Amino acid sequence: MDKPTHSGSPTLSALDALLHWLQTEPPQSKHRDVLVVLALRTRDALTRGIESPVADVRQLAAWHRDHYGGAAPVEPITGKWLPGTQMERWWGSRETGRRQFAVTAGCTMEAVLAIDVGGGRGNQTTYRFRFAPLPVAEIEAGGSAGPEEPVVAGEVLRVTYKTEPAKGSWRARLVVGSEPFVMRSARGAILITAIAVPFAVAMLCALACAFIVGNHVGSLASWPGPLAFVAALMAMVTWGLRPFWQLPTLRVTIAPEWALAFSQFHAQLRLTRDNDHKRQGRFSFVRFYSSCPICVGTVEVRDGHRMFPGRLVGCCSDNPREHVFSFDAVTLGGRLLIER
Numbered sequence: 001m002d003k004p005t006h007s008g009s010p011t012l013s014a015l016d017a018l019l020h021w022l023q024t025e026p027p028q029s030k031h032r033d034v035l036v037v038l039a040l041r042t043r044d045a046l047t048r049g050i051e052s053p054v055a056d057v058r059q060l061a062a063w064h065r066d067h068y069g070g071a072a073p074v075e076p077i078t079g080k081w082l083p084g085t086q087m088e089r090w091w092g093s094r095e096t097g098r099r100q101f102a103v104t105a106g107c108t109m110e111a112v113l114a115i116d117v118g119g120g121r122g123n124q125t126t127y128r129f130r131f132a133p134l135p136v137a138e139i140e141a142g143g144s145a146g147p148e149e150p151v152v153a154g155e156v157l158r159v160t161y162k163t164e165p166a167k168g169s170w171r172a173r174l175v176v177g178s179e180p181f182v183m184r185s186a187r188g189a190i191l192i193t194a195i196a197v198p199f200a201v202a203m204l205c206a207l208a209c210a211f212i213v214g215n216h217v218g219s220l221a222s223w224p225g226p227l228a229f230v231a232a233l234m235a236m237v238t239w240g241l242r243p244f245w246q247l248p249t250l251r252v253t254i255a256p257e258w259a260l261a262f263s264q265f266h267a268q269l270r271l272t273r274d275n276d277h278k279r280q281g282r283f284s285f286v287r288f289y290s291s292c293p294i295c296v297g298t299v300e301v302r303d304g305h306r307m308f309p310g311r312l313v314g315c316c317s318d319n320p321r322e323h324v325f326s327f328d329a330v331t332l333g334g335r336l337l338i339e340r
Contacts, residue, residue, distance in 0.1 A: 010109040011131045015043045017105040018129075021098055024295070030064075031090040034082060034127075037063040039111070042129045056124035057082050084117050084125040089164075093298060096160055097291040103134060110134050157336035159290040159299055159314060159325050166267035166287040172259035180284035183271070191283065195244050198237045206230045247271040248281075252312060252329045254303050255285065266300040268312075270329065290334070292316040294323050299334075301327050313337065 019039050025032040041063060042052045055063070061077045064070075091113050102110045109131045116126045168176065175194045181187040209230050243253035247269055255267040267287045290299040297318035304311035308324075314334050316323030325334035 009046070010107065011046055011111075012043065013105070014102060014107050014109045014111045014131055015039055015046070015129070017102045017107050018098070018111045019043075020105070021101040024101075025094075030082065031087055033068060034060050034064055034087075035091075035113070037067045038127060039129065040067070042111075052128050052130070054126050054128040056126050058124070060127065079125060084115050087113075087127070088115055093162065093289060094291040097293050097295075099134065100293045108134060157293050157325075159293060159334045161288045161290045161299075161301070161314070161327065161332040161334065163286045163288055163332075166255065166285045167261040167264040168255075168259055168267075168285055169261050172255075172285065176259075176283065176285045180282055183281045183283055188283065191244075195241055198241060202230075202234050202237045205233055243269050247283075254301075254312065259285075266302060268301055288314075288327065288329070288332075290314060290325075292318070292323050295319060297323070299323070299325060308337065 019036065022032055022036050022039065038053075038055060038060065041055075045051065045053055057079055058077045061073070061081055065072070099110060110133075111129045112132050114128050114130050116128075165179070175191055176187075183191070240256055240258060243256055246253050248271065251271050253269045255269050260267055264287070267285065270284045270286055271281045272284070273281060288301040291297075292299050295316060295318050297316040299314040299316050301312055302315050302320075304313045312327045312329075314325040314327050322338055324337045326337055327334050
């Protein structure tokens with residue numbers, strides 16, 4: 001489909017907008033392709049005046065094979081072919097951009113993916129599309145921009161960030177684990193100790209080098225080596241642990257690369273105040289993300305660097321130089337920082 005079809009039915013218009021939005025998603029994505037075939041089957045059913053189809057993983061796999069081709073599977077299709085949690089995360093992370101696309105297309109309703117999670121071999125997870133009216137505020141905001149120019153200013157383009165537990169490396173999991181914890185606890189003591197020990201080791205190395213140099217007085221040519229070693233060691237420790245010791249003042253920092261799993265590109269360290277104990281902080285290792293309202297890419301929170309010094313900003317994975325949004329860790333909101 002090259003553009004949304006404006007039919008007389010709000011549900012069909014919503015499906016047409018959804019199909020057009022799905023075409024903007026990167027190809028060769030199983031989540032995107034499965035939703036395309038489910039939306040096409042749903043549109044065909046509504047056109048014939050019957051209820052929206054409800055499909056499990058095996059039915060979706062058969063429709064996917066009929067639409068996109070491919071050999072028949074050797075083994076029976078199971079839930080591992082399309083995990084429900086992954087599909088729910090994929091769909092939810094693009095909610096803002098998808099809804100903005102529907103508003104721009106002039107829809108009054110949106111297609112919502114309903115996932116009914118099953119349990120056991122005889123109760124499979126099912127997928128279907130249902131329809132819900134778009135919020136009036138979003139429709140009015142979309143209408144003010146016009147169908148040909150949906151976004152023209154930074155104030156119009158906003159994102160809402162979501163959070164999820166970050167995937168840490170084995171080194172990070174040993175220290176921070178996978179769940180938030182109170183700093184005044186055993187895990188908090190372990191974290192503080194893990195941060196303090198490298199500094200103590202670096203200081204001992206510096207004292208050892210000073211002792212060795214002081215007891216072997218010779219030419220100045222023998223001094224640069226030990227001094228360079230100590231300076232390099234201190235710089236590595238300071239740079240690698242800087243996000244942790246900045247937490248008490250900044251509250252949210254970018255997690256260092258050594259703390260991330262290979263499958264995780266960006267994550268954040270967060271220290272929040274406990275509502276019951278204002279002086280007691282709660283540490284969490286999380287990932288803030290959103291959906292880009294311009295290109296429906298994934299917005300990841302990164303360091304502002306030279307363009308936005310001292311700030312954390314949300315950068316779109318598809319266009320990180322132009323699709324840049326502010327980041328507020330309290331309200332979980334942001335707006336476009338580079339006007340179009």
